[in-house]
Amino acid sequence: MQNSSPQEQRDVVIIGAGAAGLMCAIEAGKRGRRVLVIDHAKKLCEKIRISGGGRCNFTNIHTTAGDFISGNKHFCKSALARYTPYDFLDLMAKHEIKYHEKTLGQLFCVNSAQDIIDMLLAECRDAGVEIQNPVSVNGVRPLPDKANAPKFSLETSKGTVTCESLVIATGGLSIPKIGATDFGHRIARQFDIPVTAIRPALVPLTLNADDKAFCKTLSGVSQDCIASVKKQSFHENLLFTHRGLSGPAILQISSYLEPGKSLSIDLLPGQNIEDELTAEANKKKTITNVLAPFMSKRFAQEWVERFSENRTPADMGSKKLRAVAETIHKWVITPSGDEGYAKAEVTLGGVNTNDLSSNTMESKTRPGLFFIGEVVDVTGHLGGFNFQWAWASGHAAGQAV
Numbered sequence: 012m013q014n015s016s017p018q019e020q021r022d023v024v025i026i027g028a029g030a031a032g033l034m035c036a037i038e039a040g041k042r043g044r045r046v047l048v049i050d051h052a053k054k055l056c057e058k059i060r061i062s063g064g065g066r067c068n069f070t071n072i073h074t075t076a077g078d079f080i081s082g083n084k085h086f087c088k089s090a091l092a093r094y095t096p097y098d099f100l101d102l103m104a105k106h107e108i109k110y111h112e113k114t115l116g117q118l119f120c121v122n123s124a125q126d127i128i129d130m131l132l133a134e135c136r137d138a139g140v141e142i143q144n145p146v147s148v149n150g151v152r153p154l155p156d157k158a159n160a161p162k163f164s165l166e167t168s169k170g171t172v173t174c175e176s177l178v179i180a181t182g183g184l185s186i187p188k189i190g191a192t193d194f195g196h197r198i199a200r201q202f203d204i205p206v207t208a209i210r211p212a213l214v215p216l217t218l219n220a221d222d223k224a225f226c227k228t229l230s231g232v233s234q235d236c237i238a239s240v241k242k243q244s245f246h247e248n249l250l251f252t253h254r255g256l257s258g259p260a261i262l263q264i265s266s267y268l269e270p271g272k273s274l275s276i277d278l279l280p281g282q283n284i285e286d287e288l289t290a291e292a293n294k295k296k297t298i299t300n301v302l303a304p305f306m307s308k309r310f311a312q313e314w315v316e317r318f319s320e321n322r323t324p325a326d327m328g329s330k331k332l333r334a335v336a337e338t339i340h341k342w343v344i345t346p347s348g349d350e351g352y353a354k355a356e357v358t359l360g361g362v363n364t365n366d367l368s369s370n371t372m373e374s375k376t377r378p379g380l381f382f383i384g385e386v387v388d389v390t391g392h393l394g395g396f397n398f399q400w401a402w403a404s405g406h407a408a409g410q411a412v
């Protein structure tokens with residue numbers, strides 16, 4: 012990519028050439044702004060490339076503000092309303108990119124996530140956007156406040172660049188090995204903009220030694236379930252792994268689970284297993300055989316070994332049978348932690364939305380400074396919502412920079 016000579020000037024500099032940064036660049040470029048995007052990664056858009064198992068779950072057609080976690084649940088509404096999943100589909104149609112709905116409104120590329128990357132880079136070229144990578148930003152300095160003068164000066168590995176609008180689109184902390192950093196949070200703090208508490212989210216959960224050994228025996232087993240924390244529930248699949256618990260239901264609920272707290276799992280939603288255990292017809296079967304039609308035989312065997320005895324219901328009192336049913340419908344588990352940013356899809360928390368305009372993503376206290384995408388305290392559920400937030404917040408800032 013191109014080099015910038017020392018003391019270059021641009022209208023807009025965007026740090027981070029990911030989903031949000033490129034969408035913002037395209038929109039600002041189309042408005043005739045001179046836009047420079049800087050990224051420290053050698054290979055651009057790695058998160059898009061690896062997302063959705065390589066096919067990028069790029070949006071969710073049912074997106075609403077209720078699909079996001081944020082200190083201010085209303086903050087995301089304006090941007091989401093002005094750039095909807097259908098706007099992104101129009102862009103896909105322009106580039107003739109094929110997609111399909113997998114489940115629950117989740118849209119994936121038919122071919123590969125590379126189609127989306129190629130589309131974004133082509134749109135950047137058409138909008139006259141310049142992208143520099145790999146280029147690192149060593150420092151950001153505010154300039155004296157003068158009308159029509161640049162507001163920020165950036166020291167980069169290619170020299171000095173000044174700009175009127177500076178957009179921070181450096182994402183969250185997940186997957187450090189492909190270039191994730193806390194740069195955005197550090198810039199916020201440098202300008203006295205608060206950052207909420209952050210932690211990994213949409214992340215597999217780890218367990219204490221005993222529970223872990225049990226899950227290991229079931230490693231690879233997937234089970235429909237409802238995972239709940241307080242009033243929040245997700246009805247999706249759970250996956251037992253040799254490290255603990257994963258699968259969509261667990262990733263979803265991980266975003267709501269505070270460290271050290273418990274979650275409750277109903278492993279047979281919609282069934283009443285106590286009725287089955289106490290049914291006259293099942294009196295002489297073993298407990299494993301009563302459970303087996305509702306789950307895999309292996310699951311039933313391991314479950315009974317851990318939580319019951321493999322006797323017949325007739326041999327057990329109703330109290331014991333109720334207790335077995337309760338382990339299945341209300342399995343309460345306290346994870347020891349999670350698999351961290353190396354395995355998390357997103358970072359929960361980020362730049363405090365109280366400091367940002369929900370209309371433009373500009374800081375209320377530092378005019379000219381914008382934050383978009385995952386670096387902001389807006390975290391989507393699993394299912395294409397995080398990309399929709401990246402597109403929508405990038406689009407909102409792109410109209411304002």
Ligand code: FDA
Pocket residue numbers: 026027028029030031032049050051052055056057058059061062063064067068069070146147148180181182183185186189190191192193194355356357383384385386394395396397398399401
């Ligand atoms: P993004 O992370 O995309 O881009 C940030 C950019 O900033 C990167 O290019 C990085 O190199 C650059 N950068 C960071 N620090 C820098 C620095 N100091 N200097 C210069 N540049 C710097 N979401 C979804 O909706 N559907 C999905 O299918 C998936 N799948 C998925 C899989 C996996 C494995 C992960 C880890 C995540 C997902 N996600 C997802 C989440 C989604 O990828 C994420 O929310 C968006 O990419 C966020 O977009 P941003 O543009 O904010 O950050």
